[in-house]
Every structure is written in C-alpha cells, then in structure tokens.
Amino acid sequence: MQIRSPHDSDLPALLALEQASFRNDRISRRSFRRWLRHRDCVFRVAVDGDTLLGYALVTLRRGTRLARLYSLAVDAAARGRGIAEALLGRVEQGAREAGALYLRLEVAEGNVAAISLYEKLGYLRFGLYEDYYEDHASALRMEKRIRPYTPSGDSRSLPWLPQTTAFTCGPASLMMAMAGLPGHYQPSPEEEIALWREATTVFMTSGHGGCHPLGLALAAHRRGFATEVWVNNEGPLFLEGVRDENKKRVMRIAHQGFVDECAASGITTHYSDIDQQQLTDRFSAGANILILISTYRMDSMKAPHWVTLSGFDDDCLYVHDPDMGNTSPHQGPDTARNPLDCQHLPIAREDFAAMSRFGSKRLRAVVVVAADRPPELD
Structure with missing residues (x-):
C-alpha cells in the first residue's frame, strides 16, 4: 500500500468510492475537481x-x-488493513506541517466503529450537532490537538451565531457577546437588524455600511450592559474606502454623533492600542470582547470584519466568526463554510497582531462588553 497525493487520473475511482461509501452528503465531481487543485487542503489517497x-x-x-x-472513505473490500488509521496519520502530518494546531471532525452519532477509531487516535468529544446530515442524523463533534501545548486562560462557553446578511458581522458578534453574559438577553434576526x-x-466601500465600534458600544449600553472601547484612530473611521465626498460627509456626521453620545453616556473610550495581555485580562475578568480584524488573511478581500473572542491559551487567541461564507456577493455556494469552521477559531498570537489591523491607517478597534462596569485594569 502507498499513500500519496491524488492525481487528476484518480477522479473516476474517487467518484466510484464516494458512491459506494455514502448514501447522502456525497462529494460531487465538481467538488472533487476543486479539491484536487485547492491549496487550502490536505488530500491523500491510499493505493495498491x-x-x-x-x-x-x-x-x-x-x-x-x-x-x-x-471526508474519509475506505473501500469495503480493503477494510481491516489499518488504511483509515494510516490515512489519518498522513493528513494530520500534512495539516501540522501547514501550521494547524487543531484538527476537528464530525461523525454520525451512530457510527460506532468510526468513533472508536477516532477516540483511539486521541480525538475528544466536544459537542453534538443535531440534524446535521441530509437524513437528519446528528453529528458528534470531535477535536484533536495535533501539536502539544500547555493550556492557560479561560476558554468559556460562548454561544455562536451566524450573521444573516453580508453586512451584519458586528451585530452578530455583539449578540454573541451579550448572550454569553449573565442576564436574559435574547438574540434574534430582528435584533440583528436593529443593532445594525x-x-x-x-456607508462603506460598496453596499451597506459596516458597524462603528462606538455605535456597537452604544447599542450594548442601551441594553443594560457596561461597555468600554479601544480605538487607535480619533477621526472618522473607514473613510479611505469611500470616494464620494458627500458619503464621506455623512460618515463624518455619523462618527461625531457616536462620539458625542458615548461621552454623554459615560462610555470610556481609549484612543490607543490594546495589547493581547489587556485583552485576555478583561476576558478573564468576565467581559466579552469584540475585535475588528481584516479578512485579508482569510479570504484576500481586505474587508473590515467583527469577531468575538471566545478563549485563549499560550499559543492562540480563539474567536467566534459569524461569517459562514454564504452571505457575500463575492463568494459562491462552494465557499460556504460548515458552522464548525467558524467556532473557536485558533489564531496564533503572532498572526493575530497583524490580522487585527485594518486599512492604510492600521486601524485597531475593540469593544469590551460586561454585565457590570468593566474592571479597572491597566
């Protein structure tokens, strides 16, 4: 037996194996062709x-x-030879070499043999995704740390919510933050639009306007939460992406309105950078945190995007990303993400520093949301 990267000539055999292995949720010919050429994957085949x-x-x-x-499939006639275990070892190695720290999977709750194999190889159960497959079966969620680490910090349970439009990452992130705090806050699609x-x-570069950090802080403040804002630019935000002077004028007016209302509401605004230690200190003290990032490293689009901090350890900061990839006009159906791809995303600390800066002015913005007044931390 040999394990190698697949060739275009393997496509007919891959399709035949897919047809024989799965009744539902099969990978199509078009998708297999895409994965054979895609750079953001590790694809291995076992051949004799x-x-x-x-x-x-x-x-x-x-x-x-x-x-x-x-996906993982082994021909029925070849089972019992350790092929699945060997394939998993090779794709784990490839993912590790590509820089991944975690490998996640979902498996049908009733697939006892597969679950036993994954547990034997060190995968741990961390949740259940109900009505996941086309036949409405539930999926067990499993995860393995494929690089060793020493954990630290607070990785609390934080609800994950998807944005329902291309322009409501801020409201979706804010709903996650507020719903993850003590109280009776209830997110909803209507609330998502109201927050926006x-x-x-x-205005924004094109389409609907994005959300201002001060505007998000004010929205949380109106709902009874304590808020604190860190932004390293004092002037109007996001103007460099807008050419129309009248649009810029309107954005300046909106910005000044947010500034004045935050001052009147007693919301503390720090016009400076916040470092990772300050972020994790506030998170450990019980606050939830919205962070503005640039999506360039994720999709090469250079768009401002809000995410919610969901935990940290010595190597990574973890975020809930509300964008499932199916709301953007620039992305087709093949780019839609699984919800598991959007929850507790591990971002290496050295990468996070660059990702959390946006635009030519290297804008950094953070909104801290707490059930009570944010603690006085340096």
Missing part, C-alpha cells in the same frame, strides 16, 4: 498499484490554525 483503497481530505481555514477532516441600524457607519 492502480487500485484506490481509500482517501482522506482535510480542509484548512485560512488565517487560522484550524483544520477540519472534510443603531451602529452603522451608513
């Missing part, structure tokens, strides 16, 4: 001469240290 015995496909989430086992209306900059 000209016979395909099995394959394993792992996808890599750009900009993060997360990999996901997308309260926090929008009105």
Whole structure:
C-alpha cells in the first residue's frame, strides 16, 4: 500500500468510492475537481498499484490554525488493513506541517466503529450537532490537538451565531457577546437588524455600511450592559474606502454623533492600542470582547470584519466568526463554510497582531462588553 497525493487520473475511482461509501452528503465531481487543485487542503489517497483503497481530505481555514477532516472513505473490500488509521496519520502530518494546531471532525452519532477509531487516535468529544446530515442524523463533534501545548486562560462557553446578511458581522458578534453574559438577553434576526441600524457607519466601500465600534458600544449600553472601547484612530473611521465626498460627509456626521453620545453616556473610550495581555485580562475578568480584524488573511478581500473572542491559551487567541461564507456577493455556494469552521477559531498570537489591523491607517478597534462596569485594569 502507498499513500500519496491524488492525481487528476484518480477522479473516476474517487467518484466510484464516494458512491459506494455514502448514501447522502456525497462529494460531487465538481467538488472533487476543486479539491484536487485547492491549496487550502490536505488530500491523500491510499493505493495498491492502480487500485484506490481509500482517501482522506482535510480542509484548512485560512488565517487560522484550524483544520477540519472534510471526508474519509475506505473501500469495503480493503477494510481491516489499518488504511483509515494510516490515512489519518498522513493528513494530520500534512495539516501540522501547514501550521494547524487543531484538527476537528464530525461523525454520525451512530457510527460506532468510526468513533472508536477516532477516540483511539486521541480525538475528544466536544459537542453534538443535531440534524446535521441530509437524513437528519446528528453529528458528534470531535477535536484533536495535533501539536502539544500547555493550556492557560479561560476558554468559556460562548454561544455562536451566524450573521444573516453580508453586512451584519458586528451585530452578530455583539449578540454573541451579550448572550454569553449573565442576564436574559435574547438574540434574534430582528435584533440583528436593529443593532445594525443603531451602529452603522451608513456607508462603506460598496453596499451597506459596516458597524462603528462606538455605535456597537452604544447599542450594548442601551441594553443594560457596561461597555468600554479601544480605538487607535480619533477621526472618522473607514473613510479611505469611500470616494464620494458627500458619503464621506455623512460618515463624518455619523462618527461625531457616536462620539458625542458615548461621552454623554459615560462610555470610556481609549484612543490607543490594546495589547493581547489587556485583552485576555478583561476576558478573564468576565467581559466579552469584540475585535475588528481584516479578512485579508482569510479570504484576500481586505474587508473590515467583527469577531468575538471566545478563549485563549499560550499559543492562540480563539474567536467566534459569524461569517459562514454564504452571505457575500463575492463568494459562491462552494465557499460556504460548515458552522464548525467558524467556532473557536485558533489564531496564533503572532498572526493575530497583524490580522487585527485594518486599512492604510492600521486601524485597531475593540469593544469590551460586561454585565457590570468593566474592571479597572491597566
């Protein structure tokens, strides 16, 4: 048996194995062709001469240290030879060499043999995704740290919510933050739009306006939460992406309105950078945190995007990303993400420093949301 990267000539055998292995959720010919050429994946096949015995496909989430086992199949006639274990070992190695720290997967709750194999190889259960497959079966969620580490910090349970439009990453992130704090806050699609209306900059490069950090802080303040803002630019934000002078004028007016209302509401605004220690100190003290990032390292689009901090350890900061990739007009259906690809994304600390700066002015913005007044921390 040989394990290698697949060739275009393997496509007919891959399709035949897929047809024989799965009744639902099969990978299409078009998708296999795409994965054969895709750079953000680790794809390996097991062969005996000209016979395909099995394959394993792992996808890599750009900009993060997360990999996901997308699919694994072994020919029924070849089972019992350790092929699945060998394939998993090779794709784990490939994901590790690509920089991934974690490998995640989902497996049908009733697939006892596969679950036993994953547990034997060190995968741990961390959740259940109900009604996951086309036949409405539930998926067990499993994860393995494929690089050793020493954990530290608070990785609390924080609800994950997807944004329902291309322009509501800020409201979705804020709903996660507020729903993860003590109290009775209830997120909803109606609330998502209401938050956007309260926090929008009105205009953006194209399409609907994004959300201003001060606007998000004000929206949380109106709902009874304590807020604190860190932003390293005092002037109007996001103007460099807008050419129309009248649009810029409106954005300046909106910005000044947010500034004045924050001052009147007693919301503390720090016009400076916040470092990772300050972020994790506030998180450990019980606050939830929204962070503005640039999506360039994730999708090469250079767009401002809000995410919510969900935990940290010595190597990474972890975030909930509300964007499932199916709301952007620039992305087709093949770019839609699994919800598991968007939760607790591990971002290496050295990468996070660059990712959390946006635009030519290297804008950094953070909104701290707490059930009570944020602690006085340096």
